[in-house]
Amino acid sequence: MKLARFERGGREDYGIVLGERVVPVGDVLPGKAPLTLDDLISNEEALRQLRECDPREYGEGIPLKNVRLLHPIARPSKIVCLGLNYRDHAKEAGKEIPGAPIIFMKGRNALTGPYDSIVHHDVTKELDYEGELAAVIGKRGRKIAKETAEDFIVGYMVANDVSARDIQVGDGQWTRGKALDTFAPVGPWLTTSDEAGDISDLSINTYVNGERRQNGTTRDMVFSVPEILEFLSRAMTFEPGDLLLTGTPAGVGMYMKPAPRFLRPGDCVAIEISRLGRIENRVVAQPV
Numbered sequence: 223m224k225l226a227r228f229e230r231g232g233r234e235d236y237g238i239v240l241g242e243r244v245v246p247v248g249d250v251l252p253g254k255a256p257l258t259l260d261d262l263i264s265n266e267e268a269l270r271q272l273r274e275c276d277p278r279e280y281g282e283g284i285p286l287k288n289v290r291l292l293h294p295i296a297r298p299s300k301i302v303c304l305g306l307n308y309r310d311h312a313k314e315a316g317k318e319i320p321g322a323p324i325i326f327m328k329g330r331n332a333l334t335g336p337y338d339s340i341v342h343h344d345v346t347k348e349l350d351y352e353g354e355l356a357a358v359i360g361k362r363g364r365k366i367a368k369e370t371a372e373d374f375i376v377g378y379m380v381a382n383d384v385s386a387r388d389i390q391v392g393d394g395q396w397t398r399g400k401a402l403d404t405f406a407p408v409g410p411w412l413t414t415s416d417e418a419g420d421i422s423d424l425s426i427n428t429y430v431n432g433e434r435r436q437n438g439t440t441r442d443m444v445f446s447v448p449e450i451l452e453f454l455s456r457a458m459t460f461e462p463g464d465l466l467l468t469g470t471p472a473g474v475g476m477y478m479k480p481a482p483r484f485l486r487p488g489d490c491v492a493i494e495i496s497r498l499g500r501i502e503n504r505v506v507a508q509p510v
């Protein structure tokens with residue numbers, strides 16, 4: 223299933239995406255639909271019922287062009303991100319392949335919708351993109367073994383780990399440079415694990431104004447999603463809705479040759495991952 227959260231006429235709702243339309247879950251499970259998509263993802267009974275029915279039987283749905291898609295998970299308790307988790311990206315950065323996962327976090331303030339704007343904040347002159355696979359946790363867990371880690375993942379999304387390189391490098395650690403408002407566009411919907419299928423060889427492509435900048439595959443990841451979850455869950459409890467951003471392949475603006483090419487207001491960044499869809503965000507100047 224493709225599960226989208228959306229706004230229409232000032233009201234928020236969520237539904238199942240079928241082609242160019244979205245069928246509200248409230249129409250499919252009248253009177254017993256979980257209130258929000260955040261609630262649905264940990265409700266195994268409701269997910270099972272949705273999988274077993276044919277949403278086409280529940281009306282035409284709403285054309286996607288008539289809604290504004292929102293970042294699918296409204297209130298994750300945490301957004302945990304991996305640094306240098308692709309061999310080709312570690313190489314372009316001139317860094318060793320990490321021996322253990324490199325971890326940083328973003329706040330919920332960074333989340334923004336799949337077609338919303340990325341703000342070019344005044345505090346940076348080096349705005350950059352990173353196309354990434356995001357895993358969504360569906361079940362509370364601690365000390366998760368990598369062999370069972372997939373049971374804890376409800377699905378996947380496309381993400382952009384937007385980065386202010388001057389702040390990231392200047393601060394000595396990455397939090398401020400990675401967690402500015404709008405620095406985590408995700409979506410366009412949550413593709414459930416059963417529909418996403420094998421995620422060990424997904425292609426990740428990033429385009430800036432139509433020019434392809436990243437052309438990677440998840441096959442190149444240093445630590446797999448199960449390995450990351452095993453590592454992290456020894457230290458922290460994962461909650462339904464938590465997001466895991468799994469690192470970016472080569473081709474970021476910072477390492478362009480002969481010179482870095484950073485994002486400017488007006489630029490359009492699109493990221494596509496096979497089977498998960500495409501997000502597209504325009505860079506806008508910080509409002510005064």
Ligand code: MG
Binds near residue numbers: 303304305
């Ligand atoms: Mg990243």
